[in-house]
Amino acid sequence: MNQFSFITLCALLAAGAVHAQDAPPPPGAMWLGQFKVDGKATPIILHDRSATQGAPSAIDMPMLNARGVPLAKFSMTPVGGRFEVQGGPELLAFDGKRAKGRLEGKVMQGNKAGSFTLVQAHPGSPADNALYAGSYQIAPGHVIDMGPMDEAGGLLVFLDQKTLRQGPLYPLSRTSFVGGPTIGAPYPFVIGADFVKDAKGQVTGLRWRDGKRTLLAKKIAPFKTEEVTVSSGDVILKGTLQVPWGAGPHPAVVFAHGSGDATRAAGFWNTFFTRQGIAVLSLDKRGVGASGGDWKKASMQDIANDWLAGVAMLKQRADIDAKRIGVHGSSQGGWTGALMAATSPDVAYLIARAGSADPVIDTMVYEIGWSVREAGFSEADAQEAQDGARSLFALGNASWAEFSAISTPLKAKPWANHAWVVHMSEAGWGRPWNALNAGFDPAATLARVKVPVLWFLGDLDHNVDSASTATRLAAARKASGNADMTVVRMPNAGHSFLRTQTGNGGEFASASYFAPGYFDVMEKWLKQRGLSQPKH
Numbered sequence: 001m002n003q004f005s006f007i008t009l010c011a012l013l014a015a016g017a018v019h020a021q022d023a024p025p026p027p028g029a030m031w032l033g034q035f036k037v038d039g040k041a042t043p044i045i046l047h048d049r050s051a052t053q054g055a056p057s058a059i060d061m062p063m064l065n066a067r068g069v070p071l072a073k074f075s076m077t078p079v080g081g082r083f084e085v086q087g088g089p090e091l092l093a094f095d096g097k098r099a100k101g102r103l104e105g106k107v108m109q110g111n112k113a114g115s116f117t118l119v120q121a122h123p124g125s126p127a128d129n130a131l132y133a134g135s136y137q138i139a140p141g142h143v144i145d146m147g148p149m150d151e152a153g154g155l156l157v158f159l160d161q162k163t164l165r166q167g168p169l170y171p172l173s174r175t176s177f178v179g180g181p182t183i184g185a186p187y188p189f190v191i192g193a194d195f196v197k198d199a200k201g202q203v204t205g206l207r208w209r210d211g212k213r214t215l216l217a218k219k220i221a222p223f224k225t226e227e228v229t230v231s232s233g234d235v236i237l238k239g240t241l242q243v244p245w246g247a248g249p250h251p252a253v254v255f256a257h258g259s260g261d262a263t264r265a266a267g268f269w270n271t272f273f274t275r276q277g278i279a280v281l282s283l284d285k286r287g288v289g290a291s292g293g294d295w296k297k298a299s300m301q302d303i304a305n306d307w308l309a310g311v312a313m314l315k316q317r318a319d320i321d322a323k324r325i326g327v328h329g330s331s332q333g334g335w336t337g338a339l340m341a342a343t344s345p346d347v348a349y350l351i352a353r354a355g356s357a358d359p360v361i362d363t364m365v366y367e368i369g370w371s372v373r374e375a376g377f378s379e380a381d382a383q384e385a386q387d388g389a390r391s392l393f394a395l396g397n398a399s400w401a402e403f404s405a406i407s408t409p410l411k412a413k414p415w416a417n418h419a420w421v422v423h424m425s426e427a428g429w430g431r432p433w434n435a436l437n438a439g440f441d442p443a444a445t446l447a448r449v450k451v452p453v454l455w456f457l458g459d460l461d462h463n464v465d466s467a468s469t470a471t472r473l474a475a476a477r478k479a480s481g482n483a484d485m486t487v488v489r490m491p492n493a494g495h496s497f498l499r500t501q502t503g504n505g506g507e508f509a510s511a512s513y514f515a516p517g518y519f520d521v522m523e524k525w526l527k528q529r530g531l532s533q534p535k536h
Contacts (some may be wrong), residue, residue, distance in 0.1 A: 029076075030121040032170055032178075032186040035094070035107045037114035043185035046083075046118055048076050059085055062184030062509045065516060080105070084136040088345075101172075119187070124171040129156050130225065132195055135275040136206050136217035138162075143273065149267030150301050156246060157267035164266070164499075164514040165210070169193055183498070184509025221275040221535070230283060232309035238290035239283030239310070240264045243319055244275050244535075252279040252533055253325035253351075254310045255339065256303075258331030269328075272519060276526055277533035279320055281310045296429040299436045302359075303332075304339035310369050311346050317493030324531055326451075329355055331463070331476055331495070334455070335442050336411040340481065349452040349531055351522060356464040357455075357472040359441040361393045363464060364421070371418045372464035374504045377505070385419045392421045396435045400426045446476035452484040454525050458493030486525070490517050 022381045030048035035042045043063055049055035057074045060067045074083040081103050094116055096105025103118040126148065133147035133156070146158035146169070156169040156177060170186055179191030193208030208215045225265040229236040244250055253273050255266060264282040275282045282295035286293030286306055297304060307327065315322040326349035329337025334355015341350040356363040369386040373379070388410045395403050403424070410422040424430040455473055457466040470487055477485040493515035494503040500511065526532040 007305075016493050027123070028055070029058065029123070030170070031103060031118040031215045032121055032180075033103075033116060033118035034185075034187050035092070035114055035116035037107065037125065038222055039111050043187050044116075044118070045186055048074075048081075050074060050076055057083065058471065060084075061087075062186075063182075065465040065506070065509065066174035106253045117187075119172070119189075120170040122173050125174075126153075126154060128171070129154065131203055132156060133271055134203070134219050134223070135221045136208070137220045138208065138215045138217045143220070143275065146269040147267045147269075147271045148265045150263040152266040152267065154265065155408055156193075157279045158191075159268040159272075159514060159519075159520060160210070160405035162270075164516060165191075165512055166498075166514050167191065167512065171187070180298055182510050184292055184511075221271075221277075223271075223274040228281070228283075228313065230306075230313050231304040232286070232293075232310045234350045235286050235293035235306065236269060236291065237283045237286060237293075237309065238264075239281060241279060241281050241314075244274050245278040246277075246535065248319035250277060250279045250319060251533060252281060252320050252326075254314070254325065254340075255280070255334030256305050256307045256327050256329035256337040257282075257285050258333055260295075263286045263287065272523075273328075275429065275534065277535055278525060278531075279314070280528070281314060283307070283310055289400050296433050297436075300332075300440050301336050301339055301400040304336040304343070307336060308340050308344050308346075311344065315346060318455045322346070326531060328353070331355060333466075335360070335440065335445075338442055338445050338449060341451050341453070342445045347451060349529070350449065350454070351525075352453070352455045353518070354458055354461055354464055354497065355455065355469075357442055357446060357469040358465055359439070359443075361390065361467075364393060364438065365390050366465045367463050368419045368421065370503075371420075372415045374506065375415065375460065377415045377418070381413075381415045384413070385415050388413070389419055389421045393425070393434060393438045396438065403431065442475065443472060446473065449476070449485075450482055451478055452529055452531075453482065454486050454488070454522065456488045456497070456521075457491060457516065457520050458503070459489055459491050460493060460500055461495045462505070463495040481494050484529075488517065488521055490515050493518075 027046050031046035034043045038044055038418045045060040046252045047058045051055045057071045057136045058068045059071055069085055071083040071085050080097045084093045096103045101120045107116045112292035129148040136144045142162040144158055144160050146156050148154050152168045157179045158169055159166040167179045169179050171177050175195045177193040180186040181190050190211055194207040195203050196205045196522045198204050203219055206219045210215050221378040223242045225240055225242050228239055228241045262285045264284050266282055270280050284291040284293050287295045309323050314320045314325050327337045327340050327347055328351045330353045334352040337350050337352055365386045368389045369382045370384040372385045391406055407422045410424040416422055459466050473487050492499055497509040497515050497518055499513045499515045500507050
């Protein structure tokens with residue numbers, strides 16, 4: 001659903017990009033910690049894959065936007081470990097001793113000496129994470145939602161709905177989890193979650209540590225989960241349906257995922273909706289996870305039809321209220337969600353998060369401009385990159401000779417590595433996808449949407465032009481005569497809706513809090529329209 005790392009089109013259409021359906025590296029053993037040199041701490045995650053023959057061990061340095069960096073001279077024994085990594089211009093060499101689940105020792109950065117600490121994480125399991133997924137109430141009005149998130153490698157990801165703190169939880173044992181100070185930094189541990197089970201092994205609550213506070217929370221809003229299969233034409237889609245316990249029929253929501261390789265587990269989004277008494281259908285996007293087909297050969301309408309096939313399946317269930325099935329679309333899901341609401345009478349409402357109302361080509365050009373700006377280039381460079389990108393996107397089904405005649409000189413520009421479109425290849429999927437989708441303009445679609453609409457925009461979104469989208473939504477409201485179309489502008493929110501000062505992607509790893517004005521507004525909006533039925 002692209003809500004945690006929140007994949008953008010620019011990262012996906014680049015030639016040679018690695019996709020989620022490619023074979024991932026084996027997980028191996030994970031170690032969490034940091035190293036310090038000259039008093040500066042750098043959080044790290046070590047992936048020890050030495051137990052798998054031929055699999056390279058690697059290290060992540062999230063705050064430096066470095067992930068999966070291969071390690072050299074890697075050795076891990078019961079008494080110690082050592083490894084090397086090229087940390088920029090200087091070699092980083094680690095040598096430490098193991099004791100009580102920790103690896104500690106000396107690090108050399110060139111000729112500078114420092115220290116490092118690593119704590120071994122528990123392997124964890126999808127079954128445990130599914131068991132712990134849910135909502136935990138500390139006090140009335142203070143709930144922590146959590147669930148496994150595929151975009152976070154399947155880790156549990158939490159959101160404290162009162163403080164809006166969020167982040168991944170790393171297992172230290174089957175029942176004890178920890179979190180770091182920011183989304184990207186796993187260490188030092190400042191969050192703790194110890195799950196409590198009853199005599200039958202059912203999770204009843206947790207002990208939650210936030211800094212120096214320890215709070216007790218009761219698990220609320222239980223739900224049941226089942227695997228589902230949906231047919232969309234000749235494409236078979238797989239996914240998960242989470243249904244609140246209790247007598248139905250229940251209202252339901254279908255997730256319209258964002259761009260790229262999106263899969264079903266969306267962390268605290270799933271459990272937020274089940275806590276509202278709403279069943280959640282989240283499908284693996286076509287060509288991703290367990291679903292067939294190939295989204296890279298699909299139009300926006302094709303993807304919308306996939307999600308509508310999910311709506312049709314829900315309508316047939318006795319435990320679902322067929323008149324209260326809506327869609328929540330994130331990013332690209334704003335386009336496909338609008339298509340759903342405009343083309344099917346079975347969609348009762350539309351919620352969009354960081355969705356664009358601009359044409360696809362304008363949105364991609366806007367993204368590229370900001371990618372160049374974030375890299376430190378001038379406004380003149382950003383405009384030049386946008387003009388070049390627009391000329392390439394506009395070629396559609398043009399021959400490779402025509403495309404390369406324009407793209408080749410652009411590759412020599414200093415900003416070229418931040419304008420992915422110039423690197424599209426002749427045999428790659430980017431150009432066919434562009435030919436199918438770049439010309440899509442949602443204006444006519446939005447003008448046909450008659451159901452209640454709640455559209456959230458981040459004012460510092462560098463993927464979606466929020467000002468332009470707000471203007472076009474106002475025009476759509478007038479054209480459609482839809483009096484129940486609400487647009488919410490969120491200050492200090494970027495595309496991911498994390499709290500930000502600039503909107504730059506480089507802030508992501510250091511962020512800790514969700515921007516206010518989304519979950520609480522959505523909860524109230526749903527309740528006012530009778531589209532939810534919370535029981536807590």
